[in-house]
Amino acid sequence: xxxxxxxxxxxxxxxxxxHLHRAGMTCDVAGTVAAAExxxxxxxxxALVLDIHLPDRTGTELLRDLRARGLRVPVLMLTALFSVDDxxxxxxxxADDYLVKPFDHRELEARLRALIRRNAAQKGEELxxxxxxxxxxxxxxxxxxxxxxxxxRETVLLGLLIRNAGRTMSKERLYEGLFxxxxxxxxxxAIELYIARLRKxxxxxxxxxxxxxxxxxxxxxxx
Amino acid sequence: xxxxxxxxxxxxxxxxxxHLHRAGMTCDVAGTVAAAExxxxxxxxxALVLDIHLPDRTGTELLRDLRARGLRVPVLMLTALFSVDDxxxxxxxxADDYLVKPFDHRELEARLRALIRRNAAQKGEELxxxxxxxxxxxxxxxxxxxxxxxxxRETVLLGLLIRNAGRTMSKERLYEGLFxxxxxxxxxxAIELYIARLRKxxxxxxxxxxxxxxxxxxxxxxx
DNA sequence: GCCAAGCTGTCATAAACCTGTCAGGGCGCG
DNA sequence: CGCGCCCTGACAGGTTTATGACAGCTTGGC
Numbered sequence: 001x002x003x004x005x006x007x008x009x010x011x012x013x014x015x016x017x018x019h020l021h022r023a024g025m026t027c028d029v030a031g032t033v034a035a036a037e038x039x040x041x042x043x044x045x046x047a048l049v050l051d052i053h054l055p056d057r058t059g060t061e062l063l064r065d066l067r068a069r070g071l072r073v074p075v076l077m078l079t080a081l082f083s084v085d086d087x088x089x090x091x092x093x094x095a096d097d098y099l100v101k102p103f104d105h106r107e108l109e110a111r112l113r114a115l116i117r118r119n120a121a122q123k124g125e126e127l128x129x130x131x132x133x134x135x136x137x138x139x140x141x142x143x144x145x146x147x148x149x150x151x152x153r154e155t156v157l158l159g160l161l162i163r164n165a166g167r168t169m170s171k172e173r174l175y176e177g178l179f180x181x182x183x184x185x186x187x188x189x190a191i192e193l194y195i196a197r198l199r200k201x202x203x204x205x206x207x208x209x210x211x212x213x214x215x216x217x218x219x220x221x222x223x
Numbered sequence: 224x225x226x227x228x229x230x231x232x233x234x235x236x237x238x239x240x241x242h243l244h245r246a247g248m249t250c251d252v253a254g255t256v257a258a259a260e261x262x263x264x265x266x267x268x269x270a271l272v273l274d275i276h277l278p279d280r281t282g283t284e285l286l287r288d289l290r291a292r293g294l295r296v297p298v299l300m301l302t303a304l305f306s307v308d309d310x311x312x313x314x315x316x317x318a319d320d321y322l323v324k325p326f327d328h329r330e331l332e333a334r335l336r337a338l339i340r341r342n343a344a345q346k347g348e349e350l351x352x353x354x355x356x357x358x359x360x361x362x363x364x365x366x367x368x369x370x371x372x373x374x375x376r377e378t379v380l381l382g383l384l385i386r387n388a389g390r391t392m393s394k395e396r397l398y399e400g401l402f403x404x405x406x407x408x409x410x411x412x413a414i415e416l417y418i419a420r421l422r423k424x425x426x427x428x429x430x431x432x433x434x435x436x437x438x439x440x441x442x443x444x445x446x
Numbered sequence: 447g448c449c450a451a452g453c454t455g456t457c458a459t460a461a462a463c464c465t466g467t468c469a470g471g472g473c474g475c476g
Numbered sequence: 477c478g479c480g481c482c483c484t485g486a487c488a489g490g491t492t493t494a495t496g497a498c499a500g501c502t503t504g505g506c
Contacts (some may be wrong), residue, residue: 214475
C-alpha cells in the first residue's frame, strides 16, 4: 500500500500522511505538480491523493496528463469547493473519487482503501507458486494446507516476490517496495535479512528464493 | 450488522437510528441520495432503509441504480403514501420489502432482521467454530450448549471475526464494522479492548483470537 | 423521574515481539 | 587468491498490543 499525497499546505499534508501511515499505508508527499511527477517517474503507487489547487499547475491538469499517458492508478481528488461542476470536472478528467474539505480522516482512509481494493480486485486474487499460496486479501500464506505466519515486512516482501515470480527483482526495487522515503536510514542489508527470514519460514514449500549475485533475487519453484 | 438509513427528515432518521442501534445494529444516516451513494461507495452494508421522498432524487431512482449495478443488498422502502401503485413500483424496482409511515419501530426492526436473515441464509446459517457457535439471526452465542452473554459491541465483533474465521482482519477493518461515522473520535485502542474482553469470555471455548502484530487479528480453533 | 447496574471508551503502564544494526564468516567470481 | 557481495546469529531499541482502573452514559426497574 503505497500512496502519494500531492498537497502544498504542509500541515494538511502532514496530517493526512500521519493518519494514512497509522492505517498501515506507506506515504510520500509532494508539494507541487513538478515534484509529484518526479515521484511518479521513479516509483509505482497504489493510489494518489490529489489536491486541486497547487502552486505551479492544477491537480486536474496533472490528472489529465496521467490519464493521457495511460496511467490507471486510482486517484482521489481533494477540493475546497462544494460545487457539482468541480465534482463533474474532476470525475471527467479521470478521478476515481473526490472529497470536499474539510473532511473526516477516517472517511478519507475508508475511501482510499475502497479505491485500492477495487483496483486490486481487478488483478485477481490468491497467487500460487509450487505448494505455496498467498492471499493478499487475508494476508495469509499457506504451504499445502498448513498455514505459515509471517510478520508484516515478511508479508510485504513475499507479496513483491511472488507477484514477480520468475523475474529477478533488484535489491533496490525490493527496498523501495518495503520501505518508504520516510523510513530514514534503513540499510540495504535489511533486505538480505528479510530474505533470510523468509527462506527459513518457506523451507520445504517447493518454492525457493534464488540469489542472483549483483542482480537481486528471484522467486521460483524449487528443483 | 451495519445498516444505512436514507431519510431526509432528521428527527425521523434519528428515531430510527436510535431504535436500530438499541437492537444491536450499527447505523449510518444519509439525508440525500448523493450522500447515500457516497456512503455506499465506501462501506458495505447489510441492509438499507430507504425513504421514497428525498431532496435531490427519489429513493426509487437510487434503488434502480443500485440494482442496475448488480448490488443485491436488502432494501426496505419507507413511504408516506398508502397506495398499491407505490408498493408495486417499489417492489418492481427491486425493493425487498416496504413499510407505510407511520409505522411501529418494532415492526421495522423485525422486518429488517428478517431481510438480513433471509440474505444471510443464502450464505449459510449458524456459524460454528470449535465448540463455539454463533447465530447471526438471533445474535446469540453458545459454547457447546451453554449460552454466553455478550454485550452489543462484543456481539458485533464476534460476528465479524467468526464470519472471517481463519482470515486476518486488520484493526481498521474491524473498526469500520464496529463503529459508524457518527461514533465520533473513538480510538483504535477500543478494538484492542474489546478483543481482550471477548477473549476472556471465550476462554475454554476451543476458539482463539490470535494477534498478528502490525497486521490485525485472526480467529481460529485453538491448538 | 430516580437510582442502580452494566456497558463504553480513555488512559497509563507493562509486556510482547517485531525491526534493523552489527559483526563475523562464507562463498562466488575475476 | 583476494575482493566484494551475501548469509546469519545475537542484540538493543522501539513500536504495537494487553490489561487493570476509572469516569461518563444508557438502560431498565421501580
